[in-house]
Amino acid sequence: MKSLLCTAFGPLEHLAISEIRSPRPGPGQVLIDVKAASLNFPDALMAQGLYQVKPPLPFSPGTEIAGVIVEVGVDVRGFRAGDRVIAITGWGGFAEECAVDAGRVTPLPGGMDFETGAAFLFTYETALHALQDRGRLEAGETLLVLGAAGGVGLAALEIGKVMGARVFAAASSEDKLALCRKLGADEIINYVSGNLRDRVKELTGGKGVDVVFDPVGGPYTESALRATAWGGRLLVIGFAAGDIPKVPINLALLKERSIVGVYWGESVKHDPEGHLRNVKQLMEWFAAGKVKPFVSERVPLSEAAAAMKRLIHRQVMGKVVIFPEA
Structure with missing residues (x-):
């Protein structure tokens, strides 16, 4: 073969x-x-x-x-x-x-x-496990998705919308952001041409976002963490930018923020029943036309x-x- x-x-x-x-x-x-x-x-x-x-x-x-x-x-x-x-x-x-x-x-x-x-399954299960099981995203909260036009980013965007969040899509080019807008993003942010933290603060009236979905890493993680609200959660998915960021840990203390690791593949071994529940949920959403x-x-x-x-x-x-x- x-x-x-x-x-x-x-x-x-x-x-x-x-x-x-x-x-x-x-x-x-x-x-x-x-x-x-x-x-x-x-x-x-x-x-x-x-x-x-x-x-x-x-x-x-x-x-x-x-x-x-x-x-x-x-x-x-x-x-x-x-x-x-x-x-x-x-x-x-x-x-x-x-x-x-x-x-x-x-x-x-x-x-x-x-x-x-x-x-x-790979991207949607990663996104659902991150947002639901690790990030505890709730309806009415704000979600910032970095690398939002990538496979896992778009999955997070769609699932965030299904879960009732207001979703901010951040990406590196206007064509990527146009796709995010087409697929349901409430707000779009170009984090190459603009200041990520300042734009998030502007869009949230100074409060910041509740949850960050970060598969990018590099220079964007610290800016995104600084853009979270009191009790905000930054979900560490991966490092597509190539660099593992070194974040000042006092940023977690100042607003009781949480930096939360997400390793979906390993989580399946530790919680197989939760994995099956998530698969069932995703299949139901697909059948209803809510995710694709x-x-x-x-x-x-x-x-x-x-x-x-x-x-x-x-x-x-x-x-x-x-x-x-x-």
Whole structure:
């Protein structure tokens, strides 16, 4: 089968399409014919050896797929060959077939196609876990989303609106902000051409926002923290800007602010029941037309590495979906 293979951690240019043997499902696993896979920021970090998880080499990146089960391993219950499913793989998704633990697999809902399924769970579960479980966002509160035009940023924007928040979308260009406005942002902020803290204060009458959703890091985290209200919560999602910020801790003291870590992938192990509740909630919102991933690019496997480079240079809006069999 064809696979985008990483044989050594390093520059994304080293990734190459290779013919490798199809995997076999082990005990508790299913083998999935990958119809679509989506690109997430950890995929690019993992291939460079910059992520907290380092798979054994060689491996295929790709954390999120949708497809059809072609074989089930021993001790698998609830799935059979022919089932249409979504899976969070950890890695291995940028290939024509992928073996996945059955516990990481979810039935593809009726009315959801493979493209949407592949682009759905990773970002929306991250955003829902962050806003609901960690940020305790309540209806009527204000939410500032950094990197709001990215995949996880748009998910946070949509979920924030569904939860009843007033959502401020912050991004680095006018075209990104136009997309955020189109998808429901109440206010938009260009944090490259303007002062983030000052603009938030202006929009909130000096109060500040209640919750910050921060997948960006770098120089924007401190400004966003300073822009929070009394009791504000800053949710640490990731560091797309490339730098892990060093924030003066007295900023937490001055307004009883909280800096809250969000590690959705690990949280699933600690609270599997909460994970299932969140999946159920997201599927209900999708069926009701309240949330849907925005797919900006559709590419074959041969263009996946180039798309990863665009992602790390923050040139992607929404989600990129990869079609391994194209």
